[in-house]
Amino acid sequence: MRLNRAGRVLAMVGIAGAGLxxxxxxxxxxxxxxxxxxxxxxxxxxxxxxxxxxxxxxxAWELVRDTHYDTGYxxxxxxxxxxxxxxxxxxxxTLSQSRALINEMVGRLNQSHFGVIPEAVDPNAIAAxxxxxxxxxxxxxxxxxxxxxxGDLGLTLRVVEGRALVTQVRPGGPGDDAGVGMGWxxxxxxxxxxxxxxASLSSxxxxxxxxxxxxxxxxxxxxxxxxxTVPVSFLDANDREVVLELERETPPxxxxxxxxxxxxxxxxxxxxxxxxxxxxxxTRIGYIAFNIxxxxxxxxFEAAMVEYQDADGIIVDLRGNPGGVGAMSGALTRFFVTExxxxxxxxxxxxxxxxxxxxxxxxxxxxxxxxxxxxxxxLQDGTSASTxxxxxxxxxxxxxxKTFGSPSAGMALPAAMTKLPSGDVLxxxxxxxxNSDGTxxxxxxxxxxxxxxxxxxxxxxxxDAPLREAARWIVNQPAATTQASN
Amino acid sequence: xxxSNTKRRLVLGAAACLVGLAGxxxxxxxIETGVGAAVTDDTKHDEKALGIIxxxxxxxxxxxxxxxIESTKIVGTMEIPMAGMTGQMTMMSKVPGMVxxxxxxxxxxxxxxxxxxxxxxxxxPMTGPRLMxxxxxxxxxxxxxxxxxxxxxxxxxxxEYSGEVNFEGRKAHKITLIDEDGDQQIEFFDITxxxxxGQVSNQETPxxxxxxxxxxxxxxxxxxxxxxxxxxxxxxPQKMIMTITSAEINTVEDDAFELPSEIKALVxxxxxG
Numbered sequence: 205m206r207l208n209r210a211g212r213v214l215a216m217v218g219i220a221g222a223g224l225x226x227x228x229x230x231x232x233x234x235x236x237x238x239x240x241x242x243x244x245x246x247x248x249x250x251x252x253x254x255x256x257x258x259x260x261x262x263x264a265w266e267l268v269r270d271t272h273y274d275t276g277y278x279x280x281x282x283x284x285x286x287x288x289x290x291x292x293x294x295x296x297x298t299l300s301q302s303r304a305l306i307n308e309m310v311g312r313l314n315q316s317h318f319g320v321i322p323e324a325v326d327p328n329a330i331a332a333x334x335x336x337x338x339x340x341x342x343x344x345x346x347x348x349x350x351x352x353x354x355g356d357l358g359l360t361l362r363v364v365e366g367r368a369l370v371t372q373v374r375p376g377g378p379g380d381d382a383g384v385g386m387g388w389x390x391x392x393x394x395x396x397x398x399x400x401x402x403a404s405l406s407s408x409x410x411x412x413x414x415x416x417x418x419x420x421x422x423x424x425x426x427x428x429x430x431x432x433t434v435p436v437s438f439l440d441a442n443d444r445e446v447v448l449e450l451e452r453e454t455p456p457x458x459x460x461x462x463x464x465x466x467x468x469x470x471x472x473x474x475x476x477x478x479x480x481x482x483x484x485x486x487t488r489i490g491y492i493a494f495n496i497x498x499x500x501x502x503x504x505f506e507a508a509m510v511e512y513q514d515a516d517g518i519i520v521d522l523r524g525n526p527g528g529v530g531a532m533s534g535a536l537t538r539f540f541v542t543e544x545x546x547x548x549x550x551x552x553x554x555x556x557x558x559x560x561x562x563x564x565x566x567x568x569x570x571x572x573x574x575x576x577x578x579x580x581x582x583l584q585d586g587t588s589a590s591t592x593x594x595x596x597x598x599x600x601x602x603x604x605x606k607t608f609g610s611p612s613a614g615m616a617l618p619a620a621m622t623k624l625p626s627g628d629v630l631x632x633x634x635x636x637x638x639n640s641d642g643t644x645x646x647x648x649x650x651x652x653x654x655x656x657x658x659x660x661x662x663x664x665x666x667x668d669a670p671l672r673e674a675a676r677w678i679v680n681q682p683a684a685t686t687q688a689s690n
Numbered sequence: 691x692x693x694s695n696t697k698r699r700l701v702l703g704a705a706a707c708l709v710g711l712a713g714x715x716x717x718x719x720x721i722e723t724g725v726g727a728a729v730t731d732d733t734k735h736d737e738k739a740l741g742i743i744x745x746x747x748x749x750x751x752x753x754x755x756x757x758x759i760e761s762t763k764i765v766g767t768m769e770i771p772m773a774g775m776t777g778q779m780t781m782m783s784k785v786p787g788m789v790x791x792x793x794x795x796x797x798x799x800x801x802x803x804x805x806x807x808x809x810x811x812x813x814x815p816m817t818g819p820r821l822m823x824x825x826x827x828x829x830x831x832x833x834x835x836x837x838x839x840x841x842x843x844x845x846x847x848x849x850e851y852s853g854e855v856n857f858e859g860r861k862a863h864k865i866t867l868i869d870e871d872g873d874q875q876i877e878f879f880d881i882t883x884x885x886x887x888g889q890v891s892n893q894e895t896p897x898x899x900x901x902x903x904x905x906x907x908x909x910x911x912x913x914x915x916x917x918x919x920x921x922x923x924x925x926x927p928q929k930m931i932m933t934i935t936s937a938e939i940n941t942v943e944d945d946a947f948e949l950p951s952e953i954k955a956l957v958x959x960x961x962x963g
Contacts, residue, residue: 271772271927462797464774499798499815506818531897535816555926558898568818570955620772620928629774634927 254295257302259625261293264306264320264632267622268313271634273553278313285312299626306630315633316615316646317590321466323627355430355452360524361390361422362414362585364658366406368398368422370438371663378450385441387663392437393425401425414586416526416613430454441664460498462529464621464629470498474508477519477675487679488514491671493521497528497591502535506567509539509576517579517678519671523609527590530559530618530637533598537561540604542575547598548639550618557635559598579681580605581674584650589613594637597650601641606653606677609670614649735849739865742851742879747839749884751915756840759915760785761942766919766934768793772927779932788947789830804947805830811953817896819952821960825894842867854881857888858905885909885916900925913939 265286268277289309296302303320310318358377361368368390373380390398405418428434433451440446457471472494479485490512494501512518533547538561547559563575582596582605593616599605617633624630638644654677656670747753761784769776777795790804799815803822810822810830822830842849845867852864855878862878878888889904902925906918919934949957 460797462775463770502816502818529816532816534897535818538817552926552928555900556898557900560896560898562820562896564818565959566819566952566956568813568815568952570819570952572955572959621774622772623774634772 249298249300251297254297255293256297257299257626258290258293258296260302260628261290261296261306261309263622263624264630265290265309267630267632268310268318271553271620271632272313273551273617273633273635275553278315280312285309299628302626303628310630310632315617316613317617317619317631317633319631320624321464321621321629321631323629353430354427354454355432356423356455357426357434357436357450357452358455359384359390359426361419361426362658363402363405363418363422364660366399366402368402369658369660369663371658372668374455378453382448382450384438384448385664386666386668387441387660388446389439389660390436391439391445392435394434394436396425398422398425414610416587416589416615419524419587426452428452457495458500460500462498464623468496468498470500471495472501472504472508474504474511476515477671481671482675482679483672484679487516487675489675489678490515490518491521492518493523495525497525497530497532497595499529499532502532503568505536505539506573510567510571510573513573513576515576515578517581517675517681518576519581519583519674519678520605521583521671522588522592522596522612523583523585523670524587525589525592526587527592527594527615530591530594533591533595534559534561536595537599537604538564538575539573540576540580540599541602542577545602545604546640547602548594548637548645550635550637552618552635559594579678581677582607583609583670583674584612584652585609585670586611586613586649588650589615590617593645593650597639597643597645600650600653601639601643606674607650608654608674608677609652609656611651612645612649614645614647616645616649734847735843736851739849739851739863740843742863742865742884743839743842743849745884746879746886749916751911753840755914759913760940762940763938763942764917764934765936766932768795769931769933770795771929771931782942782946784942784944784947788944790947802950804949806947806949809949809953809957811949811956813950813952819950819956820896821953821956823894823896826896829894845869852876860887862887883909885918910934912937915939 265282269282286309289305292305293302296305303322306320356377357379358374359370359379360372360374362371363369370379370384370386370388370390373384373386392398401421402418405421409415409417426434426436430452433449436448436450438446438448455469455471457469459467460470461467472492474490474492477489477491482489490508492505492508492512494505509518530550537545537547541561542563544563545561547561550557550559564573567573580599582599584592584596584607588596588609589612593612593614596605596607596612597616600607616637618635618637619631619633621629621631636644636646654673656673659669662669747756750756762782764781766779767776768779775795775797777793777798779791779793782790786807788805788807791802793801795801801812801814803812804810805822805827810827811820812822813819838845847870848866848868850866850868852866855862855864857864857878861881863881865877865879867875867877873892875892876890877886879885880887885906887906889906890901891904892899892901902923904924905922906920907922908918908920909916910919911917917934917937921932923930923932
């Protein structure tokens with residue numbers, strides 16, 4: 205066996221999952237999490253003998269002991285923690301109890317990318333947790349964790365000044381069809397008071413209301429069985445209460461199963477910005493957004509880059525993107541550099557990997573494609589995590605992109621996903637990551653070159669402010685001016 | 691290509707070569723890698739270490755048998771437990787130094803790579819078509835040589851016997867190979883069987899130089915040659931387990947190494963600058 209190939213494959217796929225933990229289980233940032241909800245199995249959960257899931261606890265503890273990149277465990281006495289918590293593990297009789305205890309244990313590390321991913325992430329269980337009434341609608345036809353039964357409302361929410369603002373409306377989605385507009389305030393989903401949900405989250409998370417956990421919680425509140433309907437209350441542009449009966453639909457995208465991670469829907473959109481969005485008739489800007497860093501995205505991204513090779517600028521939207529396969533950051537950078545570039549370093553215990561990018565020469569079908577040399581803007585916010593941060597931070601460090609919006613999540617530890625004896629998966633960070641300029645991403649995240657706050661007035665005017673600012677910046681770049689005049 | 695360069699790339703022992711790229715033994719390859727230009731000087735090496743290596747070659751099947759192999763096709767599985775991924779792999783090699791490899795990992799897709807005697811290349815769903823660097827090609831060509839262990843005397847400045855150690859639960863001879871730049875490769879040989887059971891080496895990859903540890907086990911005979919059918923490769927805390935399920939000797943034709951169309955296009959584009 206060519207061992208260099210083995211090493212390369214490990215390098216490519218071994219860091220997968222970074223940033224995805226937040227979708228199912230993240231305990232590192234404290235407070236209510238998607239994971240704690242996803243782990244709930246309801247009153248019918250089997251009850252075993254005391255210590256029934258002790259093996260999971262022991263395995264989780266050992267994995268962190270053996271693979272955490274920091275042998276000081278971020279200041280936690282790992283041996284002492286085991287002594288403290290194991291007696292409880294010996295008494296636990298349900299899987300939910302076991303998951304909660306493991307999440308508590310890894311939560312003490314106070315780092316991202318630690319948590320239990322339940323063996324079967326049942327969309328119905330998640331939806332039921334979010335809305336008990338929806339559970340009464342009956343089980344989805346598909347509930348085996350393949351994700352096919354989970355629907356959404358086609359709305360993106362962000363908490364601004366204590367309210368859940370609609371910041372994006374998916375064209376043709378349930379919200380769009382019902383006339384929901386940007387800037388509307390969501391107040392209720394069936395009987396769930398969104399204001400109370402936000403207050404509850406705020407008490408746990410403090411001022412950090414723009415982050416991934418809040419987004420995931422709101423997403424779950426809106427999600428449910430595809431085809432099910434739910435009454436949703438809004439304040440419209442005139443602050444009048446509007447109640448709409450919305451039917452959930454399966455979000456667009458391709459389902460993908462990657463290793464021990466649950467199935468995920470991958471979705472990329474790209475388009476030319478309109479002259480109104482650009483603020484100029486002469487500058488042509490390509491816009492690309494995708495929801496997750498998974499392999500199917502690569503071919504779609506390449507197709508977009510082929511279309512935009514003569515653009516005056518490109519905007520990549522990483523808002524709401526929780527990350528994915530870390531090495532994709534280097535692969536995507538190929539489209540934007542003319543010489544070999546280093547984005548940063550992933551430091552494991554006993555090994556390190558450089559995230560390098562070589563300029564693209566031909567597409568995967570063999571067509572010639574030169575790297576794009578025009579200005580690149582990346583949109584990000586507190587919901588841009590992990591590989592999103594690796595890429596945006598790296599592109600910024602090599603001065604190949606400017607960032608717009610607000611600082612990223614600061615959840616950027618490359619992680620592995622290891623099966624526990626019960627079949628659950630432990631997401632556990634195995635590396636630290638630093639940009640090529642030496643900045644560490646975990647904690648602080650990627651700063652923005654242009655801070656653009658979300659304002660309701662902008663949204664009500666149909667303005668995506670970070671997108672507008674990025675477009676304006678591109679319009680004012682000398683290269684763009686030159687290309688536009690040619 | 692200088693001899694020192696060749697030495698740096700010879701990161702695999704013969705056992706690993708036999709599994710991955712067995713059968714690429716030919717004078718042409720030896721000349722290509724500069725191996726044949728070296729002058730043997732046994733006095734600079736440890737005699738006991740040389741004896742262990744010679745015994746290892748004999749245990750594999752013997753020098754003449756190894757040299758008689760012109761091609762191999764090896765099929766197996768690969769597993770990455772910390773990612774929960776299991777896939778299929780096929781590796782082929784043929785004199786003089788042609789190599790082809792495919793790996794199919796669900797959720798990742800098909801990764802292909804090869805060397806047709808002129809061009810070293812790879813193509814995967816993430817990076818797309820790519821030409822290997824000169825260093826990677828050097829590594830590939832050198833690793834394609836199952837007679838590597840026979841050439842240790844020439845390739846390394848010093849071959850040291852580093853004692854009897856416990857390696858992965860078994861007693862093993864530890865041998866340290868040091869090239870003229872001072873770079874080291876460590877190999878472990880089972881005291882009882884004489885077979886190589888482990889290796890610690892530095893490898894050049896697109897993600898930088900990495901130190902990889904490999905544990906080899908479960909040797910089986912294929913076409914008269916012993917091959918390890920299980921290899922566990924570690925990179926930091928991550929492991930990849932490769933299991934060989936079948937091996938064919940001298941059945942591979944030249945067209946198995948033909949460049950894919952996208953690689954041909956890439957080569958043309960590189961020529962045009």
